[in-house]
Amino acid sequence: MSQAMRLGALGLLPYHALTLEELEEATNNFEPSNLMGKGSQGQLYKGWFSDGSVVVVRCLKLKQRHALKILKQQMEVISKLRHRHLVSILGHCYVTYEESPNATDTIFLIFEYVSNGTLRSHLTEWRKQEMLKWSQRLAAATGIARGIQFLHTRIVPGVLRNNFNIKNILLDENLTAKISDYKLPRPFINKITKVGSESPFNGAAWRSGQLERGLAEGPKKLRGETDPSIRGTFAYESLKTAVEITINCLSEDIGQRPSIEDVLWNLQYSAQVQDGWANSENLGTHS
Incomplete structure (x- = not known):
């Protein structure tokens, strides 16, 4: 992992734990207008920190009481990943309810914000002035491959067996492709x-x-x-x-x-x- 970390932080904030109050301030108390989407992987909110950095906050409900321990172990590895073609995880916030064994724990994962939408939208939405040229499509595919190579080979053990989806490939302002979902912890899913x-x-x-x-x-x-x-x-x-x-x-x-x-x-x-x-x-x- 030290070899991966030596590649640099890409100008991003170092990974750290945040408080719920900090996230409420960043998202304006999870204002509905800041909701970017929701689905099986939780709700996504756009947020702004006081230093001006823009982030995405994912809210997940943990359905199993032992899931938090497993998730923390996985986060120890994933939190250290930094690569040009991966969407970096910048922090987390755990909200637990020890006094109530039947309550649902919550975790908030904080990601870097990638501004230019998904690769899929650039390939399927007929906005001809924004449609990707062949060379740009090759560059995106190459970037994705470099991200996968990093996950497979530059850390021990490698992050393998991902089910990559074109909707999970994001493009930044320079059309650099970034993988946004690479073996994220999924202990909240009941069935395999x-x-x-x-x-x-x-x-x-x-x-x-x-x-x-x-x-x-x-x-x-x-x-x-x-x-x-x-x-x-x-x-x-x-x-x-x-x-x-x-x-x-x-x-x-x-x-x-x-x-x-x-x-x-x-x-x-x-x-x-x-x-x-x-x-x-x-x-x-x-x-």
Whole structure:
């Protein structure tokens, strides 16, 4: 963990425990207008500290009395993670009710605020002036891979077996991708979901088949599978490289899936090809 910590705090506040009063002040007593969303992972509030920093406060209800001890152990590790492509956890506040064994304990987790929304919104909402270019999409994918690599290899034990979702990838003001949910403690969930029809690999099988057919039938077919907003703005070889590594990642045979280092190498190569193509386009030479 010391090696991870030496990477620097990225200009963020050091991790520390906060009081409920501090959070009430930051969120204006959890004013409804500061509510950013709610769901199975708790309510999210936007907050402002006195030093001007903006944060997100997640409120979780702990349904099991022993959950707080487990959560504290996990937070010992997660609190120290700092990486450019991870949304950092900045602090916590525990609210316990020792006098009432049937009461529900509450924990507040404080995260850095990432200002530019989700990667999904930039890919699916048709605001053409904000739609991500191919090079920006590659940069986001590469950033996500770097974040995963850090979680897998730069700390001991590694943080593995995450179910990453495009809705949990956020973009900052510079369009830097950040993973917002990486094995967060979930002791408040009563049941463990078994791998089945909800597996991301099962859900992507149909799409993977489409991409494989696109590769097999030639450039025109694969180009036709792309987002219309970026057609004609990318090098085919760059797209082909990214698609090939994606298909390999979705292989049903775990042994055939590439390492995260292989994923990174291919994404970086794809970006280099794209840069070369873009430069040749700017110079008026087509390839």
